[in-house]
Structures are given as structure tokens and as C-alpha cells.
Amino acid sequence: MSGTRIVTLMERKYWPAKLGFSLLSEYVSWFIVYSMQELTKDHVLKIMESYDNDPQQLIAVLLDIQAASGRNYVDQKWAELAGEVLDVPLSKIFDVLTFYAMFSTMPRGEYVIEICGSTPCHFTRAGEVTGWFEAAAGIKMNETTADGRISLHHTSCIGACDIGPAVKIGDDVFGNLTEDTVKTLVKYCREGNSGGLKSLCQN
Secondary structure, rough: OEEEEEEEEEEEEEEOOOOOOOOEEEEEEEEEEEEOOOOOOOHHHHHHOOOOOHHHHHHHHHHHHHHHHHOOOOHHHHHHHHHHHHHOOOOOOOOOOHHHHOOOOOOOOEEEEEEEEHHOOOOOOHHHHHHHHHHHHOOOOOOOOOOOOOOEEEEEEEEEEEEOOEEEEEEEEEOOHHHHHHHHHHHHHHHOHHHHHHHHHOO
């Protein structure tokens, strides 16, 4: 399909975060289909088929649907379709979607900036960092920029207490933040400069 690129990621590890499971402690093989076009029923069905419609792969399926949405969320209609095809109660699907911080049922930006709100980061100026991000992005917490590039959210501990205050953007962690670093991170997100972000991450 025109405008679509397919990326396969094997054995990607999700670690449980302190004070809340924002990641899964297991290896997941997942297949991401990303398209600038609107996600269709056919795309969602193909994602589930790639896992042999196995209900045991529910979390991996939902991750792929979220990645393919282009807005980092799982629409209710795709949750309902997953329930029908995988034969999983809709209540269980929404239990998963609302329990794990990596999921959202509301549209988010291409780059979701998660500011750590744990106690160690709180004592290393997490509140001030929040203000820097809001000023640089021109939005408040739990909002998304008009261009759909950036969303700001708080999250539980991301396991980077030694470099706090810290944030997570996608799978990358950024710590020892200064106001200039925050401005640079927001600039790279606005530009879609993944390489620039990678050059600053401290994973």
C-alpha cells in the first residue's frame, strides 16, 4: 500500500516500572505496520493474523494496533474487533488498556513525552521540568499539540532515578535535564528528528 512502511522488531523487552507496570517483563515479538493513512479494518485483521489470532498474544496485538494508529492509541472500534476475532471479553481488553501505562484509549501525539513523577524525580525538580516542557511545547500536561506531534503526560517511575529528573519518549530515556535540553528535545520532536533524539538518550 502506498505510504506504508513495515518494520519488524524481534525480542523487544518490556520491563516493569517501579510503582506501576508501564512496561511488561517479557519478550514480545511484534510486527508494526505504520501508515500515514487512516487505520482500516483490513489492517487490524492482518495484525491479528500475524499472531495467528492467538488470544494469548492480546497485549502484542494491542501494541501493534496502537502503533499502526498513527496517533498512539487504541480506538474502541478496534478493541471491539479484537475481542470478536480473538474471542476475548471486551471487559478484559479494556482492563489491559487501562491498567498498563503504555496504552491509551485517546488519541495522542506522534511523540509521547512522559515526565517521571516518582519521589526521587520530584526532589530533583520534576515540577520545574514539567513547566519547561509545557513552555517549549506550548501545551499543558495531558494535551497534544495542534500538529499532532507532541503529547505531554506524567508517568510512574521509569527506573532512571540516578539521572533524575528524567523523561521517557517512546522507548528512550533522557535524564539530568536542563531547560536547554528540554528545548532541544521538543525541537527534535517537532521536526520528527529521531536521530537527534537518539543522540541525547541515556538508555
